[in-house]
Amino acid sequence: MLLENRSNPAESSAMTGKLEGIFVPMLVPYDEGGEVNEAELRRFIRWLIEDGVHGLYPNGSTGEATRLTADERRLVTKITCEEAAGKVPVIAGMAEANARESLRACEHAASCGAAAVAIVAPFFYRLTQDSVYAYFAEIARNSPINIVLYNIPSFANPIAVETVQRLAELPRVVGIKDSSGDVPSMMRMIAAIRPSRPEFSFLTGWDPVLVPMLLAGCNGGTNASANVIPQQMRQMFELFRAGDVQAAIRLQHRILPAFDLMLQSFEFPDGFRAGAELNGFSFGFLRVPQTSHQSEERATRKRKLGALLCELGSRT
């Protein structure tokens, strides 16, 4: 029962609204003046949809959400929803200054036609779990749109399993994106919540454990790598759903070196931006100034990444 989630994501998503499959936490391209490059963003989204991702996730960490202004985040959400156009669901990320601002962003996302919003736990200040709970509960009780909790303990306050369980009592809370990569923690959440909320969605944001997380019962992932190798990420998911766990884990093994390089050898998320550039997109400069030494290193590492992606068959 805990683990029976083998329906087709596209179908079930259309039928039930359940969030399943591979969502792309989308990168944001900038133009020469440093502004959001709307035309390139639209072209990138169309490419992602054509390549078969199951859903879109603007304004996540990969999308440099906290480095955009509130207005820019709304622009990105609006563009994404327009391009998705009902073909794939959109989970609109947000990283606002406080609960009231989050609610305003929820209203905007709802008006754009997003399927749900994903709200990162409060960051900067360290909070007790009571305050983490109260923050999400305040939003969930007033939001016009469904909410996915976003747990990323390396960057923001952690959301403990007990807190997720309490929040899952609120109907607007329909899922969690967990970027901790902690498999037993995911199993504890699934065990605590799925029996009473079978439609609650568990998504992993830690790409190198996608298959182990699916095995543990996850419904899918929101994976930075899907900006670069969407077909391979979707294939991993589909192999698993088709019951060929061994083929899925072999693909997981093959993808790991490229993920490691993109994550560890660049300022996040610039490695994924470099990877997407290799697919013919123009992303402009990261929203953190870089020294000339860093720019030279980026060029070297991008060449190395190109070779790795060729081996993966993502480039010809």
Next chain:
Amino acid sequence: MLLENRSNPAESSAMTGKLEGIFVPMLVPYDEGGEVNEAELRRFIRWLIEDGVHGLYPNGSTGEATRLTADERRLVTKITCEEAAGKVPVIAGMAEANARESLRACEHAASCGAAAVAIVAPFFYRLTQDSVYAYFAEIARNSPINIVLYNIPSFANPIAVETVQRLAELPRVVGIKDSSGDVPSMMRMIAAIRPSRPEFSFLTGWDPVLVPMLLAGCNGGTNASANVIPQQMRQMFELFRAGDVQAAIRLQHRILPAFDLMLQSFEFPDGFRAGAELNGFSFGFLRVPQTSHQSEERATRKRKLGALLCELGSRT
């Protein structure tokens, strides 16, 4: 030479612009609708100036800077500069989304008449020291106003001693506020920078080591406690400057229990808000929703804090 900084802060500040003495990282009061309570903020600032603090520091962590919108931060800066009115210097804090937004906020602070701005290191994402350097350098090369680096490694990326040293080569960088509480680290920074930049200002943001930090060579502090007990904080500084180190450390000892209670038993910075309420100000609700259980606990702890502050002679 390293440690000779015994001039009168008010005087020397007027003469040289050097940032010295006790700056208050000001709390922000909200009204019943949750908006910045402008009238109460002005009343609070006037009280602080009358009580003799050496300077004001709006939009620090204590001022919930990251929980305000960019517009609200500008409002707080403007109000503070208007009330300071040249009587005391203002260091305008900021916590913007990226370097470009920070520059815009620098321009605004300059137009308001702030003495300098204080910019927190990038937070949320973990950055290399090269990127921390490049972020501040980009701003420092384009800012119309002097810059104080703000190091708070428990909440944001750390600024390593070597990075501070590199940034001190830029004339616009005139000081550092360090909230690490790490005395040897402060000594390393002073040894690395003071010989070539004697006017560079070293301020500690960790109240319970104010006197040890002054002994180590600091020019002053930006201390949350000064929102609650401004006279005692200033007295600690003045006792030290007058050469009575033993009296200064006795006062440091006396103040510690109240600081510990305000810091550890409330969601930051709500303990300091509770303390300031005990002085007759109205601060409204913290910008993080609280459960009813938390609100009850706050009331209990506020009573305990009242007793501690009475012992300190800050209330009659």
Next chain:
Amino acid sequence: MLLENRSNPAESSAMTGKLEGIFVPMLVPYDEGGEVNEAELRRFIRWLIEDGVHGLYPNGSTGEATRLTADERRLVTKITCEEAAGKVPVIAGMAEANARESLRACEHAASCGAAAVAIVAPFFYRLTQDSVYAYFAEIARNSPINIVLYNIPSFANPIAVETVQRLAELPRVVGIKDSSGDVPSMMRMIAAIRPSRPEFSFLTGWDPVLVPMLLAGCNGGTNASANVIPQQMRQMFELFRAGDVQAAIRLQHRILPAFDLMLQSFEFPDGFRAGAELNGFSFGFLRVPQTSHQSEERATRKRKLGALLCELGSRT
């Protein structure tokens, strides 16, 4: 190729000496005087062998190795090898003061007939990876017996993937027990080492990810839970080897609550000792004094554990 490790552990172990399957990091029973209870230890080992574990692992963290004297560790190794008597392989753990003492313990383990030794990374002092490498290399170049590296970063210096890779060039180094629970890290090690050392053994010491780790390519585990539920641990391994990954992960889910309780609600490894007591063994007092309050709590939690183990079918 990376993942093809489906041979029968008992057979292949006999044929090739490869370390595979479920090893028990054995608990140590004490008598009323606090001495190692030799008779009960022998009875416990015989029970484990009868219950079908694939191998024994005395003097791991679960065996309180660092709380035993060097002489006591040798006694436990000797008893274990005598009772194993060639029926199952023994990996003799050790936690000696320095490399020379480790070598002496290696000689002793070899003389007892152990299949290999497992050596924990240096602890207490924080070392560079160069020193971690040099420590193991010094032992590996002089040991008369094969060596398993023991990585437990929560208690001792971590052994980085690159260090494992360098050490795997030494023929005496034949495996690693990794208690980090980090699945991608395990995949990186397997990818780095298995191509050139196909017989190198990768064992996980983190029970709640046994199945994901097997899926990632591990050869087995050394699992504290096997002291309490050896049949279920072995069954998880065998279901996986038989290709029924879904049944294996269902069992992993079922076992998790008991593991969590044993790990988190007792001073390690006292939860596992309480579990083994419920199977009819007498373990005496943990080698850390406990307050009377702690002893009362232990009794309560042991009752709760008993109920969980009944549900698991490990008690009748």
Next chain:
Amino acid sequence: MLLENRSNPAESSAMTGKLEGIFVPMLVPYDEGGEVNEAELRRFIRWLIEDGVHGLYPNGSTGEATRLTADERRLVTKITCEEAAGKVPVIAGMAEANARESLRACEHAASCGAAAVAIVAPFFYRLTQDSVYAYFAEIARNSPINIVLYNIPSFANPIAVETVQRLAELPRVVGIKDSSGDVPSMMRMIAAIRPSRPEFSFLTGWDPVLVPMLLAGCNGGTNASANVIPQQMRQMFELFRAGDVQAAIRLQHRILPAFDLMLQSFEFPDGFRAGAELNGFSFGFLRVPQTSHQSEERATRKRKLGALLCELGSRT
């Protein structure tokens, strides 16, 4: 009252047994075979006593206590007590496997004539504060000799202020050596314990804050640097006691670069060993094997250290 500790350490120590002043956590020299070099150890101790340290502290972290066997630790204690010969007090460190072994080591230290023992908090396993308390309480209730708690949270379980306070109710517990370097934490301990135990001794093990810690009320330090520059460490203490805090902190500033180099650029405690070698002693190889690359780096850094020590006036 809290801070009145200006008596002469030698005198008061003789009169009251209170542990005051600069204790040397002694390095251990090895001969070519790697054994404790007894003759050189005796020569080193005599030099330390002649250079005026207030006390000796064998078997601390600087003495590689956990890398010695229990027998070697006893040998070092015995030699130290013989050479001290009542001229200076000896605090005998220990790092035994469990409480019973610690008690045996206490008995040995008492029989050697040590003034007290210093017992490091349990390490490797992570313990609750209840267990940390119970460990020390078990020893304190049965020890024939006074006990100094040893808090070094970077290597071992921390001893919380509350736990120190509880343990200070036991008469055998007469002091704490705290290597955290946390000045406010030291102030909290002093505030909690000194009123009821005025003779309780607070010693800092973090050299670069010796003067701030004395200012905060400490009775002295156990400082690795005193192996290398005993005169300067003692002078810092004496300047402070004579009331010249500014001269003391200037010396603290001067000493910092050498301390940083010894601590950060060598495997601990090898930088201090290199420093002591520059004073004409022979220490042999560290008890952690080093690669040839590391040995070359050591030689380079030792030369740099020699230059720094010359500037400090410790070498001619």
